[in-house]
Amino acid sequence: MNVAVAKTGKGRAVSDLFTSAEGRLPGSPTVIAARREAFETYERLGLPHRRIEEWKYTDLRALVGEVLPLAAAPDAPALKRAADAVKAYAIAGARKLVLVDGVFAADLSDVKALAAEAGFKTLRETLEKDAGLLKTASTDAVIALNAAMATDGVVLSIADGAQLSAPIQIIHIATAASASSFTRSQVAVGKGARATIVESFVAAGAKTYQISDAVLVTVGDDADVAHIRLMDDAPDAVNVTSHFVTVGANVKFNFFNMTTGAAVSRLQGFITLAGDGSELSANGVNLLQKTEHGDTTLVVDHAVPNCVSREVFRAVIDDRGHSVFQGRIIVRPDAQKTDGKMMIRALLLSDEAEADNKPELEIFADDVSCGHGATAGALDDSLLFYLKARGLPEKQAQALLIQAFVGEAIEQIADDNLREHVIGIAERWLERRS
Amino acid sequence: MALLEVKDLQVRVEEREILHGLTLTVNEGQVHAIMGPNGSGKSTLSHVIAGKPGYEVTGGQILFRGEDLLEMSPDMRAAKGVFLAFQYPVEIPGVATMTFLRTALNAQRKARGESEYSTPDFLRKVREVSKSLNIPQDMLKRGVNVGFSGGEKKRNEVLQMALFEPSLCILDEMDSGLDIDALRIAADGVNALRSPKRAMVVITHYQRLLNYIVPDVVHVMSKGRVVKSGGKELALELEASGYAQFEDAA
Ligand SMILES: Nc1ncnc2c1ncn2[C@@H]1O[C@H](COP(=O)(O)OP(=O)(O)O)[C@@H](O)[C@H]1O
Ligand SMILES: [Mg+2]
Numbered sequence: 001m002n003v004a005v006a007k008t009g010k011g012r013a014v015s016d017l018f019t020s021a022e023g024r025l026p027g028s029p030t031v032i033a034a035r036r037e038a039f040e041t042y043e044r045l046g047l048p049h050r051r052i053e054e055w056k057y058t059d060l061r062a063l064v065g066e067v068l069p070l071a072a073a074p075d076a077p078a079l080k081r082a083a084d085a086v087k088a089y090a091i092a093g094a095r096k097l098v099l100v101d102g103v104f105a106a107d108l109s110d111v112k113a114l115a116a117e118a119g120f121k122t123l124r125e126t127l128e129k130d131a132g133l134l135k136t137a138s139t140d141a142v143i144a145l146n147a148a149m150a151t152d153g154v155v156l157s158i159a160d161g162a163q164l165s166a167p168i169q170i171i172h173i174a175t176a177a178s179a180s181s182f183t184r185s186q187v188a189v190g191k192g193a194r195a196t197i198v199e200s201f202v203a204a205g206a207k208t209y210q211i212s213d214a215v216l217v218t219v220g221d222d223a224d225v226a227h228i229r230l231m232d233d234a235p236d237a238v239n240v241t242s243h244f245v246t247v248g249a250n251v252k253f254n255f256f257n258m259t260t261g262a263a264v265s266r267l268q269g270f271i272t273l274a275g276d277g278s279e280l281s282a283n284g285v286n287l288l289q290k291t292e293h294g295d296t297t298l299v300v301d302h303a304v305p306n307c308v309s310r311e312v313f314r315a316v317i318d319d320r321g322h323s324v325f326q327g328r329i330i331v332r333p334d335a336q337k338t339d340g341k342m343m344i345r346a347l348l349l350s351d352e353a354e355a356d357n358k359p360e361l362e363i364f365a366d367d368v369s370c371g372h373g374a375t376a377g378a379l380d381d382s383l384l385f386y387l388k389a390r391g392l393p394e395k396q397a398q399a400l401l402i403q404a405f406v407g408e409a410i411e412q413i414a415d416d417n418l419r420e421h422v423i424g425i426a427e428r429w430l431e432r433r434s
Numbered sequence: 435m436a437l438l439e440v441k442d443l444q445v446r447v448e449e450r451e452i453l454h455g456l457t458l459t460v461n462e463g464q465v466h467a468i469m470g471p472n473g474s475g476k477s478t479l480s481h482v483i484a485g486k487p488g489y490e491v492t493g494g495q496i497l498f499r500g501e502d503l504l505e506m507s508p509d510m511r512a513a514k515g516v517f518l519a520f521q522y523p524v525e526i527p528g529v530a531t532m533t534f535l536r537t538a539l540n541a542q543r544k545a546r547g548e549s550e551y552s553t554p555d556f557l558r559k560v561r562e563v564s565k566s567l568n569i570p571q572d573m574l575k576r577g578v579n580v581g582f583s584g585g586e587k588k589r590n591e592v593l594q595m596a597l598f599e600p601s602l603c604i605l606d607e608m609d610s611g612l613d614i615d616a617l618r619i620a621a622d623g624v625n626a627l628r629s630p631k632r633a634m635v636v637i638t639h640y641q642r643l644l645n646y647i648v649p650d651v652v653h654v655m656s657k658g659r660v661v662k663s664g665g666k667e668l669a670l671e672l673e674a675s676g677y678a679q680f681e682d683a684a
Contacts, residue, residue, distance in 0.1 A: 404528025
């Protein structure tokens with residue numbers, strides 16, 4: 001029997017991606033074996049496509065075609081460009097951890113200041129010991145590929161009771177064109193701790209590139225955590241990110257995602273409420289123009305009783321943009337008194353803009369209060385006219401109404417400084433509108 | 435030169451002609467009242483002057499200081515000094531009144547090539563004007579008109595008028611839905627803005643408002659035309675005899 005060699009759309013053998021990168025992938029021999037196994041899983045499955053239910057609206061085979069070769073480690077000029085990008089995107093007062101083309105850049109990071117408040121290692125360091133961080137329960141091809149190829153990431157541990165005095169900002173910077181980078185990070189928050197983690201994705205010079213990121217988050221009982229992801233990659237980039245979050249009891253977990261960049265992007269979050277009495281607030285905004293495709297897929301799993309989840313999502317879609325929001329709320333048989341609500345609204349700024357909103361409830365308990373709503377529509381003409389009659393030109397009138405629309409999600413960010421930072425990114429998106 | 439000249443204006447909405455050749459001339463410093471029964475086309479006229487979409491002008495013209503107003507976008511008209519106080523001001527959730535006021539004022543100034551207001555100057559001005567109109571500061575932090583009473587919405591319109599300093603103010607049914615106290619506050623606000631450089635067109639169904647804002651000229655509108663014009667006594671005459679006498683004339 002002939003074994004066909006899997007080929008990409010461009011005729012390259014899929015296995016080249018791994019074999020050509022293998023020398024650069026960190027880890028002990030057992031880690032390398034785990035990587036090879038993960039890559040075989042990816043090779044068998046290939047990129048997700050529309051016949052896989054979870055990827056129905058985001059057919060990576062059609063949208064992306066093939067995975068670009070692994071980016072080289074950044075050289076001095078690349079790090080110089082990255083340093084400039086850090087200046088532009090850093091949040092005032094935050095402790096920065098910078099990854100350039102998938103490699104941790106210590107010189108651009110605030111490792112010393114952070115060390116006083118949190119445990120920190122790179123993924124590269126942990127992989128010298130074991131492959132634990134490469135393992136997840138998922139069978140998703142993009143996650144397998146990420147495990148096989150991850151070059152670096154940040155591994156944070158926040159001790160029980162620690163109250164971080166400043167946000168930690170993980171900044172992913174792309175400098176390498178026509179290349180892909182793979183990162184994987186872990187954030188472990190101890191009991192009763194309080195922390196704010198921000199992740200920013202930006203480009204420094206690179207235009208066409210691919211990002212694959214995975215973040216594993218665990219939150220101990222009674223902790224209070226804000227996790228904010230701001231994906232502002234270059235307009236021709238691809239960003240596929242997976243989050244795995246496990247939340248303990250009596251936790252306040254506030255998640256926010258904003259998509260303002262990338263030609264094709266997907267954030268898939270799997271959040272498990274595994275302890276009683278926790279409150280999850282998961283919100284997001286997709287701002288899309290040109291032919292951008294932005295997918296936010298969130299699975300909120302109520303595994304135990306007495307938890308509250310609130311989801312507010314807003315999408316603003318211009319030109320021929322395509323926004324996808326898939327929100328699934330699972331309520332397990334034991335999860336009585338679950339209170340889960342999800343509200344999705346899409347604003348279509350052009351006739352060719354597209355929104356696929358798919359809310360799903362899977363409820364296996366009987367004493368619960370769950371609901372969802374989804375709407376899609378254009379800007380209200382009577383509001384636009386009122387603003388224009390007061391002297392606002394069309395684009396400015398639209399911008400004010402769009403800001404109000406996304407404000408309903410952005411206002412869920414409690415910290416004033418962070419909220420202003422996020423509003424600033426949204427404003428820059430509005431200025432980019434032609 | 436007249437400030438506003440509406441000449442033989444014909445307007446259609448959804449294939450139906452609403453204004454059938456309306457003519458009106460307003461000079462600087464004058465206050466004109468337009469009275470007429472419901473459905474006579476008063477709001478239509480005000481919307482066409484302000485540039486609201488959905489109206490098809492099939493004949494006639496509107497000149498503002500001699501310039502063709504119909505050629506201008508609504509925001510350009512505002513920058514030139516045209517202000518319409520709406521019969522039904524809309525609510526804009528999520529846009530703080532203060533942000534709205536500042537954005538609008540600076541957009542108008544920018545369009546006229548003037549410098550933007552500095553924050554302290556702007557705040558001082560808003561505080562001054564809102565105080566005279568009895569508008570509490572915390573109302574300005576709320577979304578535009580969100581949760582405002584009818585009277586508050588109308589006062590918010592007068593506040594904008596005072597802030598933007600337009601040369602033509604059109605007040606569409608400013609009295610609708612207001613009790614006598616609210617009406618007096620709003621009318622006092624409007625009267626404070628009367629000036630030899632500014633004209634007003636006060637649209638109303640009832641004579642009552644004209645006790646507070648006394649006009650120089652009164653026009654009676656019926657079925658899409660001005661059917662009679664006269665001095666302020668005409669309003670009293672109408673109050674006594676009603677609109678019926680004009681229905682046939684139209
Ligand atoms: N958007 C519209 N579509 C259809 N008919 C309209 C519309 N707006 C106004 N009209 C009609 O035009 C006429 C004049 O209305 P309007 O200008 O509101 O009168 P007024 O303000 O004097 O009460 C009425 O017969 C009304 O039904
Ligand atoms: Mg009317």
